[in-house]
Amino acid sequence: MAQEIQNAIQNAIQNPIIRVRDITVQFGATRVLDGLNLDVKRGEILGFVGPSGAGKSVLTRTIIGLVPKVAGSIEVFGVDLDASNTAQRRNVERRWGVLFQQGALFSSLTVRQNIQFPMREYLRVSQRLMDEITIAKLTMVGLKPEVAERFPSELSGGMIKRVALARALSLDPDLVFLDEPTSGLDPIGAGDFDELVRTLQRTLGLTVFMVTHDLDSLYTACDRIAVLGNGKIIAAGSIADMQASQHPWLRQYFHGKRARAVMG
Amino acid sequence: MSGDPKLERIAKGNALALCATGTWTASFAPVLERMVADAEKLAGGPQNVFIDVSEVAKLDTFGAWLIERLRRSLTKGAVEAQIAGLSANYSSLVDEVRRVSATPVVDTTTITITGMLEQIGRTVAGVAGTVAGLIDMLGAVLAAAARTLIHPRSFRLTSTVHHLEQVCWRAVPIVVLITFLIGCIIAQQGIFHFRRFGADIFVVDMLGVLVLREIGVLLVAIMVAGRSGSAYTAELGSMKMREEIDALRTMGFDPIEVLVLPRMLALVLALPILAFLGAMAALYGGGLVAWLYGGVDPEAFLLRLRDAISIDHFIVGIVKAPVMAAVIGIVACVEGLAVQGSAESLGQHTTASVVKGIFFVIVMDGVFAIFFASIGM
Numbered sequence: 015m016a017q018e019i020q021n022a023i024q025n026a027i028q029n030p031i032i033r034v035r036d037i038t039v040q041f042g043a044t045r046v047l048d049g050l051n052l053d054v055k056r057g058e059i060l061g062f063v064g065p066s067g068a069g070k071s072v073l074t075r076t077i078i079g080l081v082p083k084v085a086g087s088i089e090v091f092g093v094d095l096d097a098s099n100t101a102q103r104r105n106v107e108r109r110w111g112v113l114f115q116q117g118a119l120f121s122s123l124t125v126r127q128n129i130q131f132p133m134r135e136y137l138r139v140s141q142r143l144m145d146e147i148t149i150a151k152l153t154m155v156g157l158k159p160e161v162a163e164r165f166p167s168e169l170s171g172g173m174i175k176r177v178a179l180a181r182a183l184s185l186d187p188d189l190v191f192l193d194e195p196t197s198g199l200d201p202i203g204a205g206d207f208d209e210l211v212r213t214l215q216r217t218l219g220l221t222v223f224m225v226t227h228d229l230d231s232l233y234t235a236c237d238r239i240a241v242l243g244n245g246k247i248i249a250a251g252s253i254a255d256m257q258a259s260q261h262p263w264l265r266q267y268f269h270g271k272r273a274r275a276v277m278g
Numbered sequence: 279m280s281g282d283p284k285l286e287r288i289a290k291g292n293a294l295a296l297c298a299t300g301t302w303t304a305s306f307a308p309v310l311e312r313m314v315a316d317a318e319k320l321a322g323g324p325q326n327v328f329i330d331v332s333e334v335a336k337l338d339t340f341g342a343w344l345i346e347r348l349r350r351s352l353t354k355g356a357v358e359a360q361i362a363g364l365s366a367n368y369s370s371l372v373d374e375v376r377r378v379s380a381t382p383v384v385d386t387t388t389i390t391i392t393g394m395l396e397q398i399g400r401t402v403a404g405v406a407g408t409v410a411g412l413i414d415m416l417g418a419v420l421a422a423a424a425r426t427l428i429h430p431r432s433f434r435l436t437s438t439v440h441h442l443e444q445v446c447w448r449a450v451p452i453v454v455l456i457t458f459l460i461g462c463i464i465a466q467q468g469i470f471h472f473r474r475f476g477a478d479i480f481v482v483d484m485l486g487v488l489v490l491r492e493i494g495v496l497l498v499a500i501m502v503a504g505r506s507g508s509a510y511t512a513e514l515g516s517m518k519m520r521e522e523i524d525a526l527r528t529m530g531f532d533p534i535e536v537l538v539l540p541r542m543l544a545l546v547l548a549l550p551i552l553a554f555l556g557a558m559a560a561l562y563g564g565g566l567v568a569w570l571y572g573g574v575d576p577e578a579f580l581l582r583l584r585d586a587i588s589i590d591h592f593i594v595g596i597v598k599a600p601v602m603a604a605v606i607g608i609v610a611c612v613e614g615l616a617v618q619g620s621a622e623s624l625g626q627h628t629t630a631s632v633v634k635g636i637f638f639v640i641v642m643d644g645v646f647a648i649f650f651a652s653i654g655m
Contacts, residue, residue, distance in 0.1 A: 147340060
């Protein structure tokens with residue numbers, strides 16, 4: 015029995031939660047991703063960087079199935095998304111949460127209804143439990159319970175990001191995709207958000223796939239960093255690996271004025 | 279490794295001890311909630327309470343909250359219920375859940391008779407507001423037009439031409455097609471019924487007067503309200519939602535001058551053109567049916583038409599067109615600028631734009647009918 019559990023754990027550690035192989039994505043004649051490979055390990059926070067227009071959001075959207083790919087395979091939770099049937103695919107979708115760049119909250123629903131939306135669809139729980147869990151989620155993302163009855167148009171930018179994160183977390187996913195979570199937040203708010211992602215990763219055992227431009231986030235929140243360039247991953251590793259890299263873009267990125275300021 | 283969740287009472291001296299096992303996650307939430315509700319009934323008496331969670335295989339926010347809920351309801355007396363055997367993995371989750379305040383927010387909106395009466399009152403009062411808003415916009419547009427006359431360089435020609443293409447040129451095929459068909463139908467119905475009295479030829483009188491005075495312009499105005507009025511509202515509304523109109527204002531531009539005036543001008547120019555084309559298409563359709571179905575050959579049709587109508591009929595029709603265009607444009611722009619932050623609001627205002635636009639077009643048509651009757655045209 016103990017051996018079995020040991021094996022299961024070993025297995026879980028060895029099998030990446032996302033396995034992307036030879037992905038090619040093309041818009042007309044422009045090849046955005048060109049034979050890209052990427053592994054995301056269970057329980058890590060992966061920071062994903064690259065120049066503007068390199069295709070970071072495209073990769074994220076390809077993994078979650080919003081952008082069609084020309085070639086390659088994507089496995090999430092060990093399920094090949096191309097070979098899966100609807101039931102398997104729904105099961106995978108139920109286990110991941112997505113935070114879109116603009117929040118993408120449903121503007122005609124209140125915060126409470128936004129967070130409960132996935133619960134209503136996937137779970138059969140009482141209204142009381144849903145209300146209580148909504149408050150728990152809001153507390154987790156650092157908002158007061160009173161926010162629950164507001165509409166998205168009555169929230170500030172930082173609050174929208176937090177509510178969107180609460181909605182992404184509403185089914186207790188194993189994996190969350192964050193697309194530039196700290197863009198548009200003030201440095202203190204962004205710092206809090208990084209801290210929040212760290213805390214949630216610890217408490218809920220999340221795996222986090224984070225597209226970001228924020229150097230602070232890379233230093234404080236991420237376990238590992240992957241760099242996208244020319245449609246491929248040009249480097250992946252710890253922050254120290256990135257700093258040691260001789261790649262011109264990486265040198266500029268991690269040794270530029272702003273990077274030095276962050277490193278103090 | 280995982281299994282159905284269970285919550286059992288175990289013997290532990292005087293104390294109340296509960297042992298949780300299995301998977302405590304969202305998928306089992308209904309079962310978990312029932313078990314917790316049953317266990318809550320055990321509360322009472324100043325005894326020590328332990329909730330042993332060492333056998334729980336998997337825990338998420340739902341499970342952690344339900345354990346916390348149980349802990350809170352079992353903490354009745356002076357003695358606080360204890361959670362025992364918590365593994366290190368889950369302790370931070372349980373701590374996190376413990377910070378959650380217990381009072382859930384309740385939805386207080388209930389439907390009452392006074393509430394319904396209030397709603398009706400507000401709607402009625404809103405009618406006055408609507409009219410005031412339209413007059414306000416009319417004034418703002420005229421003021422902007424006057425400013426543009428004084429400073430012709432601030433006139434946005436490119437924008438006006440663009441909107442003219444959208445609302446006039448691109449509308450021609452559909453407007454011509456529909457008015458042609460309506461002309462055909464009027465002629466066919468006229469011939470069918472007039473034939474009984476042997477008055478076939480009078481279908482030409484009916485067609486000419488009806489199309490030139492009323493149907494041509496009214497039908498085209500209704501189509502334009504549906505086609506271009508809704509487009510204006512949706513465009514301005516989504517610009518409002520994304521703060522583009524605020525951005526214009528902060529740069530020192532007047533949104534009325536930049537956005538509304540070119541649209542209004544395009545519509546006021548487009549509607550007479552479309553109404554004319556529509557009337558011609560309807561007459562052509564009517565003539566075609568009169569020839570093929572009624573046996574009135576084109577020459578006789580034209581001869582009869584020349585006798586039946588005068589230039590007055592044409593003027594009565596075409597004069598209404600720019601006024602109706604202005605009404606449609608003002609309603610559409612007022613509704614567009616009234617859009618609030620949500621997608622739902624955009625939909626409501628677009629609907630309102632079309633409905634109010636058509637309503638005011640018909641009201642204007644009635645006012646014109648009274649006016650022309652009294653001056654004998």
